[in-house]
Amino acid sequence: MSEPQKLMLVTGMSGAGKTTTLRVLEDLGWEAVDNFPVRLLRPLVREVLAGEDRVPLAIGFDTRTRGFEPQTVISIVKSLQEREDLALSTLFIDCRSSELERRYNETRRRHPLANGRTALDGILAERDLLEPLRRWADMLIDTSQLATNELQQFVRQNFGTDGAPQIAVTVSSFGFARGMPPLADLVFDMRFLDNPHWVEDLREQTGLDEDVANFLHQTDGFEDNFTRIRELLMDLLPRYGAQGKSYVHIAFGCTGGRHRSVYTAERMAAALRDAGYSPTISHRNLASRATDTVEMQTA
Structure with missing residues (x-):
């Protein structure tokens, strides 16, 4: 029997480092897709499993993704975890609210859930929305005290593929x-x-x-x-x-x-x-x- 298809779902707080994580995974040999509609996850898995290529696949999604709803995500993933030909894991990228607020104020970016309010209001709303996924995720990375290059280094050390250089x-x-x-x-x-x-x-x-x-x-x-x-x-x-x-x-x-x-x-x-x-x-x-x-x- 061939090796199970490796699939990792990557989500987390906006500004915590999800995009950085996906970029490093792509450099490490993963096929990475960001902001993927979760409702299309089952058809995507069927298509991937029908092929012969077993390149590790990383799917990124968050509160900006169309049709995002934590309980729906959990339900879909639970059903996929029952497949023996699929090795599925979930990664949540977290960060302290105060640090996220600092990052948004420093870059002057608008938080996706702020809706005309302060960045902190958007952060707190997003944290409440994502709490079920945070509790349920297999792995959690807290980037509160990590610089971008430190997060990149952590991902390389923990998720490198066999074909990537070890150094x-x-x-x-x-x-x-x-x-x-x-x-x-x-x-x-x-x-x-x-x-x-x-x-x-x-x-x-x-x-x-x-x-x-x-x-x-x-x-x-x-x-x-x-x-x-x-x-x-x-x-x-x-x-x-x-x-x-x-x-x-x-x-x-x-x-x-x-x-x-x-x-x-x-x-x-x-x-x-x-x-x-x-x-x-x-x-x-x-x-x-x-x-x-x-x-x-x-x-």
């Missing part, structure tokens, strides 16, 4: 003007590149913007040295894994942490994904204003 990789950018990252395993100084800060049209942009990317791509020395660094990492990462190291932090620095390091980190993360890794990426100083960074004309 967890973080790629980050930072500005030397604000100090080096204390826990980086490998640090690459990108200050040998021409600095977009001194190009007026690029100063207020970042390494995530196309104009800055084009500028750095064409900068003398970038492509050759990027290739050397990539080849070095492709050699080192398997060696770290063979020595039992489970976590590697690769940091790219420039003066302010907004242009050269950001672009290089993004390019390297993409190269690592192409090689089969699932890197976590973070930009420590990306939110800093260009005028707040310590820049020198020779940097």
Whole structure:
């Protein structure tokens, strides 16, 4: 008999990290679908089981999903759990109400259940609605004290598929003007590149913007040295894994942490994904204003 189809239902409080969790699962080899109508879950399962592919499947839904009703969800899932050809689990992503309120106020996003009221009103209404699912879920992750990259790391450690590399990789950018990252395993100084800060049209942009990317791509020395660094990492990462190291932090620095390091980190993360890794990426100083960074004309 073939292995049961692995299916995980992912739900939880809005703003707690459901979307982040699904993205990491997708990087790990799961097929992930967000905001899926629960009433279509049975037809989807029938279609998946009729095929030969047994890729793990993660289905995300929450209070914004059409036809969402906790007791209906529980009833459908209970009936599916009786199937021997299906390995079904449920994951609830939770977070303290005060922390969710802080996140919504910080990003100025509107809570889906606020309906013209405060974010906290929407959070409390959603918590009451989701309480039956929270009590019933097989697994619960509380992200109240987790940064985004920490949640990503937790998901990688607990839900990786057999075919995913075991070593967890973080790629980050930072500005030397604000100090080096204390826990980086490998640090690459990108200050040998021409600095977009001194190009007026690029100063207020970042390494995530196309104009800055084009500028750095064409900068003398970038492509050759990027290739050397990539080849070095492709050699080192398997060696770290063979020595039992489970976590590697690769940091790219420039003066302010907004242009050269950001672009290089993004390019390297993409190269690592192409090689089969699932890197976590973070930009420590990306939110800093260009005028707040310590820049020198020779940097």
